Amino acid sequence: MRRTFVCRIACVIEKAEVSMLTYLILTTRQILTEAVILGALTGYVKTAAGKKQRRMVWLLAAAGVVFSIAIAILRNTTSMIDTAILNGWIYAAGLVSFVVFLIFTIKKPSDKGFAGTFPWIFAGVLYITIIGYGMPDVWAYPYHVLQQETTVISTDFLMSMIGMVLGIVLAVVTFLACEKLALRLGAGKAGIIAKLELLINAVMRLAGLFSVLLQKKIVQSNHTMFTYTVFVKNHKDLFLYLALAIVVCAALGLWIAGIIHKEPYRNPAEHRRIRMRIRSTRRWAATAFICCACVILNLTWLEKVNATDVTLSPIEEASGMDDENVYVDFSLVEDGHLHRFAYETEKGVQIRFIVIKKPNSTAYGIGLDACDVCGETGYYEKNGQVVCNLCDVVMNISTIGFKGGCNPIVIPYEISNGQIIIPISGLLEYEREFQ
Structure with missing residues (x-):
């Protein structure tokens, strides 16, 4: 009887570990690309936008969070939302905003008047579309787990939520590392990094838009569009790795610059400030390296360890x-x-x-x-x-x-x-x- 009890405990623990790893991997795959992109964009906004423009962007970003929560609630508790159509509008808005933002930030935007505000409106819309696409599924994870567990007082629910929280923490730390590195690059280089990350986002969203257009028969079947959509859909992790590679290159560049470049100073106090800034930059660069390693570990080794092969029930014969x-x-x-x-x-x-x-x-x-x-x-x-x-x-x-x-x-x-x-x-x- 004691052996049976021990076996049951072992099964519960094993199941709980699977739940935690499953939601850690799901959360990582769902929002890490968005965290990297938004981190780079936030660093650029802080270096290039004026105070009023930044405030407007943060308000729009907050609206994006509220929007994502509303989508999660409506999508999972009602049949009011056609997910494909909604995503299509999000993709389209994001792509248009990216193009406009790219055009109007080729040169450093003015801090005054409508011309200085115009590009940052579209930066705010980019926040809304990126958060509105990435976060609803994550907000809905507790609801999905409860569909199986019926109560929050269960080991499975607790471990699933721990996995989700760990994934969110990894995303937040990655976001902060990207933001801090972009700040230390300055407006010019931060703009290049942000636009490269946004380009990766645009490539993925264009594939999503093509998928909606083909599925809803809004456009005629097109081999090129279909092939492009399938490629992007089957290589989502590749685009995450590309986004991380840009961050790693930026972090490596800042690390090496701190070693090679000897900044002049006039007194010991100024020298200490320079050394503190270099140490801070190295810490954030190291944080970025560690986050990238954790993401790759999550989506390769941990996913392999956590993999459970589920055999679909056989196809039955129709009447x-x-x-x-x-x-x-x-x-x-x-x-x-x-x-x-x-x-x-x-x-x-x-x-x-x-x-x-x-x-x-x-x-x-x-x-x-x-x-x-x-x-x-x-x-x-x-x-x-x-x-x-x-x-x-x-x-x-x-x-x-x-x-x-x-x-x-x-x-x-x-x-x-x-x-x-x-x-x-x-x-x-x-x-x-x-x-």
């Missing part, structure tokens, strides 16, 4: 199929569990979709076995909840089949004579998602 529709009888899916079906196209591509009966209801949640964010990695059932196979986010079963939230991609269907009828044409629209 019937003709040239126009796939048919699923209620009797196949009325047990309240997740069921996975597929339609195979002429190209041999399996377009998977899921069906689950909603709790305490006669309605069904129906959607693709894929989402806008994680692609076609699929969903699995765990403890009565539907969970994303890639990011471990728990779906709200009651909102599956509705637009908005972190839900499976919506597909058309009809209910008739005890059957779910899914048009094949509606599935073929998403063939590329599963290629």
Whole structure:
């Protein structure tokens, strides 16, 4: 009996460690790129903008935080928000703001009049778009964990939140290191660093915008746009590493400059101030190196250690199929569990979709076995909840089949004579998602 108790304790501890590492890795991947970009941009704003302009930028940044919290609440508690469309507007606003900001800061902006304020308005909008895209998922992590745990008084919830907090702390320290290094570079070099980081952000957001335009059929299918979108989507970590590489180069340059460059001084007090400034710069450079190492460690070794292979349930056979529709009888899916079906196209591509009966209801949640964010990695059932196979986010079963939230991609269907009828044409629209 004692051995059984010890084994149970060991299982709880192991599960708690997995939860902590999972949310540490999720948070790191979600906001570290944004932390680096905003850190560099903040350093540039502090060196190049006037006092009034800086105050305006900080107010807009605060508005971005409020905006991100509102998105998180609405996205996870209602079906009011179409995530893809909202993200599309965020991407578009961010790209336009970047271009305008870039053009009007080629030369150092004036501190006076509208001309001096105009570029910093768009800098503030950049804060709103970057925070508005990066933070909502992080704010929603406690809600997602509670979907599985039902109470905050649990080891799993506590360890998951510790992982999230550690990820946020890593992001904040990285942000501060980037900001301090940019301040020490001066307005000219800080501007170059900030614009390079913003360019990386623009490359990623352009891919996101293309994805929305193609998915919503706002533009015609385009091979170049699709290839570009898939490349960026499959190499998100690469862009984070590029952003970190810029920071490392800046930190290394400042470190070496502190060794080589001998700044003249007129008295011992001035000499001490110079030495203190150099030591401070080296500390922040070392902090940047350590943060970069921690991020890389998180997304490589720790992710490998934490990896748990989840085998998706097998594809079930539908009740019937003709040239126009796939048919699923209620009797196949009325047990309240997740069921996975597929339609195979002429190209041999399996377009998977899921069906689950909603709790305490006669309605069904129906959607693709894929989402806008994680692609076609699929969903699995765990403890009565539907969970994303890639990011471990728990779906709200009651909102599956509705637009908005972190839900499976919506597909058309009809209910008739005890059957779910899914048009094949509606599935073929998403063939590329599963290629």
